[in-house]
Amino acid sequence: MRASRILVAGVLCLGLSLGANDAIAASCGNTAQGFPAWLADFQRQAVASGVSSRTVKAALGGLRYNSKVIRRDRNQKSFKLSFKQFLARRAPPSTIAIGRKRMRQHAVVLDRVERKYGVPKEIIVSIWGLESGFGRFMGDIPIFSSLATLAYDCRRSKFFTNELMSALRIAARGMMRIRDMKGAWAGEIGQTQFLASSYERYAVDFDGDGRPNLIRSKPDVFASTANFLRRHGWRKGADWSPGTGNYGVLRDWNRAEVYRKTIAYMATQLKK
Structure with a gap:
């Protein structure tokens, strides 16, 4: 699936829900200011859900708010066409x-x-x-950067938090190497653009x-x-x-x- 499809037209699937995700979604924000605190909280929640701290650190350590992803999210036009x-x-x-x-x-x-x-x-x-x-x-954007930014953003926080958790599980299970997990701006992976939850x-x-x-x-x-x-x-x-x-x-x-x-x-x- 291409990036614009996810947000305008719905989703492939909602992924595996975790109780922790609801708590994470509640602390969303619409500016870069709160992202470091949100990310630290998410990392704790991810480890508590069963993902190894090693995987969490490798995937999420040092991430910054990706304003380019937010601009892409806010500027979707393809599905307004006839x-x-x-x-x-x-x-x-x-x-x-x-x-x-x-x-x-x-x-x-x-x-x-x-x-x-x-x-x-x-x-x-x-x-x-x-x-x-x-x-x-x-696409060549590291999906953890995209998904973390979109999970923090209030517009679709719960949905993308689920996708971020799925991406972590994919890495933890050895389905993909973290360095290979690159894709479109909204986190789709591969030649037919699977969301992480669908990949999983x-x-x-x-x-x-x-x-x-x-x-x-x-x-x-x-x-x-x-x-x-x-x-x-x-x-x-x-x-x-x-x-x-x-x-x-x-x-x-x-x-x-x-x-x-x-x-x-x-x-x-x-x-x-």
Whole structure:
């Protein structure tokens, strides 16, 4: 999922709630002044919840309030576009042509994923293209900086506190190395832009190397995306056009109507 989608259009999932998070959310702020005290309190709460102090220190030690992230949060415009405008910007014929090429290039693994999860390769490739330009634009912001700033910010404090806790658990469990946890401005990770809570729940090690890697492993990217959709109710062999059950499942991926409609349109074009 791309960054702007999270805040304007809803979320993939809310993550795992902890009682501690409610207390953290209550101490939010809208200026940089209170961030150091908030961060120190969050670190204590994270350790109390079971994350090792070593992981907490490695991930959060020395973080500063990221004003650039807040500016991005306050200046979102993509989902104010009409479907026609959004389609022209995000899925023009040139992007669909690249999608066809990528589908041929990765046909073997995409077919394996489709057989296992029942999610069509056209849907997977459409999401891949829309989320990161087929892996070209994943973002390079350390997600702990982004998530900590957004968790402290009062606008979506509870939601991003949950995401920050998920990111810490991912690091603590060895699913990702902290230095590799970079992404878009709102903390999305990898080639299909998973939030940390979705990475924690739905990421799949499809290439068998011992851990899911949604940054570098295309088999893991494709399988994890399909796994997310299947576990949200995707029906194998069913239509995905607007008004269908599968189109409804796309709402769990992205609640913006223009985004879901673009996924469905692009997938239909790729199927031709």
